[in-house]
Amino acid sequence: MGDSHIPGTRISGGARSRTLRIGAPLVVLSVALATASIQTADAAPSAASHTLVAVGSVAPAPAGAETAPAPSDSTTIDVDVALQPRNADELSRYAELVSDPKSPFYKQYLTKEQVQLLFAPTQSTVDNVTAALRAQGLNPRAAVDDGLYIPVTATVSTLKRAFRVGFTGYRLADGRRAFNATAVPKLDGSVASAVRGVVGLDDFMQPDVQYRAAGGHGKRANISPAAVASQSSAAHRNGAVPALCSSLTTTIDAYLTQNGYTGKDGGTYYSPTALASAYGYVKRLESGDDGQGVSVAVEEWEAPDRQAISEYENCVGSHSKVSYVFDGSGTPVQPTPDNYVGVETAIDTEAVAAVAPLASIIDYEGSDYDNTFTDADWLENFAKPVSDDIASAISISWLIGCESGPVDSSLENSQTTTLELAALQGQSVFAASGDNGSEGCAEPQLNVSDPADNAWLTAVGGTYMQGLTNPTITPWNDSFDTSATEGIGLLDNGGATGGGVSTLHSFPSEWNYQAGFIAPGYSDVCGAASGQYCRQVPDLSLDGDWRSGFPLIYYADSSGYDVLMVAGTSLATPILAAITALADSSAKCAATGPAGFINPLIYDLARDPATYAATFNDETTGNNAYIPSGYTGSLYQAAKGYDMASGLGSPKAQTLIPALCTGAAWPGGWHVGRNRLGEAAQQGQASVDEAITAEKAEAAGKR
Incomplete structure (x- = not known):
């Protein structure tokens, strides 16, 4: 194991989900929490039998x-x-409280020390x-x-x-x-x-990338790094909207031509400038509010091409500082122009740099997936950004499988604990919903991808988008098209945005942020108890169709670089993580706290028709049935409101960004852990119980 230099721990909003037991009882943190942490949590050898x-x-x-x-x-x-974890039920309940905008404890996140005092094994x-x-x-x-x-x-x-x-x-x-x-x-x-x-x-289970490219071979630009830097527009300064340099524009146009397409920004592809226009965050970037002081983590299971990422940033004028953390074992396979190792990392990193050009980016690299890759190799890297607690947003574009596959409940429950801890710390986690439609793993049956099925993260689907302002948006489904390439050369049959009903994860009736959002085609496949519902995927959707994809540099050396035009839910996910980083870096979130786990908030926003229309583009036509799988049904259909082809729809960032900063302003600015519960956690459990009781009474008195 090894790592490299990474930014310091988060301090404030400006500088910086459940297991199969999701139905934890609706109780406040009990006095038993403290005694549990002192007594039963210590699994000490005793008179207990040493029988295995x-x-x-x-x-x-x-x-x-x-x-x-x-x-x-x-x-x-x-x-x-x-x-x-210690106090597992209380961990779930407190994660709910800090994530619910209706809770008096909303955004009362805990520091790493406070989390460890209450919930880590002794x-x-x-x-x-x-x-x-x-x-x-x-x-x-x-x-x-x-x-x-x-x-x-x-x-x-x-x-x-x-x-x-x-x-x-x-x-x-x-x-x-x-x-x-x-x-x-x-x-x-x-x-x-x-x-x-x-x-x-x-x-x-093996990690799988979730991207599509317009062709199976990249296009070479023969240009020196110095020449690329010189092409970066003089307008590229702190606070400017990133834009493609001339060499990348010329090369991507040639690449599209060789694959039978005509290059059109805001149509055939979306440059950083076009993305900013389509999602409505141009003015935020022009005002200089562009991710400064915030870190975004991208999780990968491959080696990156660091020079390619640097060349891309030089080309578009992004100032994101990228650091690399190797959290795996063995010797990773290194990128070449022809093996396409590092393409997923390039998508994730370059998309964040394009949207939030002053955000710091941390690439967490786990072990290469090979014949002995196990769930442990996945889990350690999956949990590392939460354990480090540096990034305020975490983007996961990889899948570890589908729910119809050989699911180990120990892995599922461990992932949930990690995501609950992320919510406690105010971290937003986003995961790709998959590129094989409602069939998940390209099997002829309805299927949901893992980890997007988890109720403690935001599952991100893909769309087809056309236009620069008020774009036309529909759920991504080109699975009838045989000209796309999945993961470069793996499967030539297009793709579709993932979505569906989880067979593993359900909500308790008392805390179901999807309550009232029953999508067309829903069925109780998880065996939820009376009054409970299964998790539905996705939550939101963004650009994911390779026909409206993202030009990137995936390989570079001293004589030039190679480009692809890519998309998939692998693209949609880091875009949403970066938009959330724009919120976290804003003055408003500096006063109220970072967005944290955003699902309870976005579904609350969608409950009011006027707010819904102002905050999201509702995709109402199309479906995500994946034809090449052999599935012959038509699920799931887009419809008015929530559906499992597009979730709540795609964000209107000019409205969503300030909404993510919902919450009461803190005197002197928001600081993690500087609240009644956080400070009480360091004093002992009786203080935590007293703080909860006092704050509940205070909140009730204000109604």
Whole structure:
């Protein structure tokens, strides 16, 4: 593991989601929270039996998998022993309170120290579990990500002995070889209650990029870096709207021509200038309010081409400072003009730089996905930006699979805990809804992608957009078109915006931000209890159709650079993260606090017809049925209001940005943790309970 220099911890708004148990009871933080943190949370060895106990779950084999030779005993695998957070129910409830604009605790976010005091496993718990793992013959490393995960790298032979499991090999329907544990792992009974499960005992799920390109081969611009910099317009200064330099404009036009298209900004493609016009944040950039003091994280599982990203910023006149954090293992495959490694990273980073040209960008790079990539390799990088608590917005353009696949509940619950912690810290998390329509993973059945299915993040779909002002917008679906290329050369059959009903995640009746928004085609596929509803995806949608895509530089060297015109929900997601960063950097959010988890707010805005019309473009025609999957239905249809082809629609940033800063202004400006609950957390649980009671009474008296 390693990293590089990254910006400092967030201090204020200007400088800076649930598991399968989503239905936590509607209660305030109880007095038991403190005593739990002192007593039951410490999984100390005692008179309890040291008998081994099965802990967690094991993923089921996916449909169509055939038995194959098991992995050799010498195969090395990464796993994470996932610990339970302290006070899990209170964690969920407080994350709700700070995210709900109707709550008296709205935006009373906690500092990293306060979060760890209340919800991280205690050091003694970590030490006891670590000791138990060593006693079982493992060599665990130091706990990571708020102490929630203890990483272990071991051979198959060692894992068999330690966890009392076997391993089976499989050949998946797509021909890939995979492995899985044959039983639920066992741990010492004295610490089993502190452990959620062992993540990474299979490699069924693999990260997948979510972009489409207008052609399978890039176009070369033979120009030196110095010449690119000289082309950057004199208007490119702090506070200016980024614009394509002449060499990139010429090259992207030639690229489109070679693929049978005519280049048109605001039509065939969207430059940074056209995006600003279409979404309505031009005046914000021209006034100099353009992401300054805020960091945006992009999560990747590939090596970046740093020179390509630098060349793009020089070309368009963006001043975003990009830092790189390697949080993986092994030696990553490096980008070349022909292997397209780094394209996803270029999309995410360059889109943020184009929209918020003074925001800092942190590229979190996890392990390359290969034949031994496991859920643990996904989870550690997924959680790292939340553990670091530097970025106010986090963009995830990758998928780890679909709900119809071999889902390990230990991974799902761990992701939810991470997202709840992000909400507590005031971080906004965005995830791509996928590029295979309502079928998710290109299978002939309705399917929702992971992690976009999680109720504690904002799922972002894709649209087809035409025009610079008041553009025409429809849900992205060109799955009838065979000229697009998914992930470069993987599948030549167009794409469609992901969306649908989650089979795994539901809302409690007392806290359902989607209440009243039942989309056409909804059904209770998650088995929600009476009065509860399944999570629906997406929440919002932005430009994602390669026919109205984004010109980018994906590879560069001393003699020039290579360009593509790309889109997909991989593009839509960082655009929305960057728009949120514009809000977080504004003077209004400096007074009220960063946007945080935005879903409760955006659905509240949509409940009023006038506010809905002022804040969102409602897409009412089209669907996201993915034809190449073999699915023959027509779900899901766009309609007036919320639908699962476009969510609430696409944002009108000139209205949404100030709305994201909703909340009472704090005297002297907003500061994270400087509130009754945050300060009480450092004094002991009785103080937290007293603070909640006092503030509730105060809020009631103001009604």
